[in-house]
Amino acid sequence: MRARDLAVEYETVSVDSDAMEAARLLAEHRLPALLVVDERGEPRAILPASQMIKILVPGYVIEDPTLAAVVDEKHADRLCQALAGRRVGDCLPHEATPPPIADPDDTALEVAALMARVRSPLVAVAETATGRHKEGGTHLLGVITASHLLHELLGATGASDSS
Amino acid sequence: MRARDLAVEYETVSVDSDAMEAARLLAEHRLPALLVVDERGEPRAILPASQMIKILVPGYVIEDPTLAAVVDEKHADRLCQALAGRRVGDCLPHEATPPPIADPDDTALEVAALMARVRSPLVAVAETATGRHKEGGTHLLGVITASHLLHELLGATGASDSS
Numbered sequence: 001m002r003a004r005d006l007a008v009e010y011e012t013v014s015v016d017s018d019a020m021e022a023a024r025l026l027a028e029h030r031l032p033a034l035l036v037v038d039e040r041g042e043p044r045a046i047l048p049a050s051q052m053i054k055i056l057v058p059g060y061v062i063e064d065p066t067l068a069a070v071v072d073e074k075h076a077d078r079l080c081q082a083l084a085g086r087r088v089g090d091c092l093p094h095e096a097t098p099p100p101i102a103d104p105d106d107t108a109l110e111v112a113a114l115m116a117r118v119r120s121p122l123v124a125v126a127e128t129a130t131g132r133h134k135e136g137g138t139h140l141l142g143v144i145t146a147s148h149l150l151h152e153l154l155g156a157t158g159a160s161d162s163s
Numbered sequence: 164m165r166a167r168d169l170a171v172e173y174e175t176v177s178v179d180s181d182a183m184e185a186a187r188l189l190a191e192h193r194l195p196a197l198l199v200v201d202e203r204g205e206p207r208a209i210l211p212a213s214q215m216i217k218i219l220v221p222g223y224v225i226e227d228p229t230l231a232a233v234v235d236e237k238h239a240d241r242l243c244q245a246l247a248g249r250r251v252g253d254c255l256p257h258e259a260t261p262p263p264i265a266d267p268d269d270t271a272l273e274v275a276a277l278m279a280r281v282r283s284p285l286v287a288v289a290e291t292a293t294g295r296h297k298e299g300g301t302h303l304l305g306v307i308t309a310s311h312l313l314h315e316l317l318g319a320t321g322a323s324d325s326s
Binding site: 023024026027028029030031032048049050052053054056057061062063065068069071079080107109110112113114115116117119120121145146147148149150151153154155 | 186187189190191192193194195211212213215216217219220224225226228231232234242243270272273275276277278279280282283284308309310311312313314316317318
């Protein structure tokens with residue numbers, strides 16, 4: 001099976017999306033992360049829910065968690081001010097790098113090798129400028145998560161059940 | 164709301180569990196990770212699905228992914244030999260550390276501070292030896308994921324919808 005057949009939809013936001021909207025998306029659908037694309041639709045980063053937690057929590061509380069206990073929970077609405085007026089691009093960790101990108105024609109084992117090398121929980125599948133759409137950047141087909149790929153690798157050997 | 168009320172069940176395996184069984188669990192339920200506990204039931208590590216991918220893929224393919232294309236997919240059953248006879252403890256990354264552990268009485272903000280400080284996607288909730296069960300180690304109540312916690316923090320402020 002090829003990467004194009006393994007790719008599935010993944011919740012995606014733009015670097016210009018509203019940060020609060022992105023946080024709600026993560027929270028309401030209990031997503032571990034969002035895929036962030038740039039203005040041209042090219043994968044820019046993975047934004048984990050834990051990063052949004054980090055932005056919501058005041059710096060002095062992160063440094064000294066005992067201070068969390070003295071913050072009145074009724075004033076928790078102040079937390080959300082940390083997201084007000086910010087874009088998703090402003091919330092990315094400084095070290096955020098684009099997820100690895102597989103070619104639609106890559107085999108499951110090629111995708112697995114890519115994932116293993118960069119230790120990423122997911123791989124984006126896209127036709128790049130060196131592929132079919134030379135005229136216009138990257139065309140994102142979806143993502144392949146580690147557990148989905150594991151299912152493919154194990155299932156191909158009959159190690160998985162047929163359910 | 165306190166950590167004990169936010170904790171949910173999470174798929175858990177022991178360091179002594181069969182590695183292939185753990186891989187199947189990840190694959191069949193499309194889980195991003197498993198919680199690994201030691202012989203005494205204390206949280207030992209988080210085992211991400213991507214780590215199992217790394218163990219399945221031959222080292223020479225990780226180093227040179229172009230070699231993946233020349234591996235006959237019909238021989239993919241050889242991949243699973245990498246897990247044969249191994250225990251979960253043998254599959255943990257060398258740098259694996261226990262997940263952060265919150266006290267059942269911690270507030271959501273205290274848990275958030277802990278998560279933000281160590282940049283973990285989840286926090287285990289356990290009564291430790293310094294808590295109620297002084298006689299016998301750690302009693303694991305469950306875990307709190309980043310997205311679940313985000314829902315609590317946003318929801319407490321009315322920023323989330325009521326669905």
